[in-house]
Amino acid sequence: MSFLGLTFDKLLLIGLLAALLLGPERLPIYAKKLGELVRSLRRMTDGAKSRMRDEMGPEFDDIDWQQLDPRQYDPRRIIRDAWAEQPDRPTVKPAAPQAARMRAQALDTTRPAPFDSEAT
Template sequence: MFGINGGELLILLLVAAVVVGPERLPSYAEQLAGWVRRLRDLARDTKERVDVELGEADVDWAALDPRRYDPRRIVREALLDDAPPHTPSRPAVPRPGRVRTAAAAAPAGAFAGPVAAAADAPAPFDDEAT
């Protein structure tokens, strides 16, 4: 909590007790207890409102934890659910005697780099890439 360990918290409470003094300390402790009670009531009321708004169904709060959010998995599932499986229209079999070069494959003005795969083959996928 705020980067304070137990010993430091004890020293801070001792300094606060000395600064406040014994005559005002009970009234401040009473105010602190009232604030804690109000905060507890506010949390309980908020939970009751959420339960009323969402209905009587149990909410799996652990599933809504942002630490469990994996954007790669969510995008992968969203893309794979709706997309039909990839079926090439014809097999990518090179013709004997013909070599496909980058210059022959690309239109004029396009990138003239090496051809990595056949035109009908799916693009390589690296699931470790971010």
């Protein structure tokens, strides 16, 4: 079992290093502080869950939290699903000759740019 990538071996090594660095006189104090921190974090998360449940009502229990897990994010699957669900695309009509002329005039670099005296 792994929590945030920490296996039992790594946790044991961290505990051993903490015992050596802190010493036997300070280790119980820091262990107590760590326990209090974990308990306060658990209380905060439980409070946030209960507040969300109160505000959202019965829909809170219907949410599939596993689906919202960011580790489930796979951009290839999302794009593949989006392409599969995409409805038929409308056909694009060819541009009218007048629109094509206007576009060509807009791109003409030989003429000076239009100037609007009222815009300044």
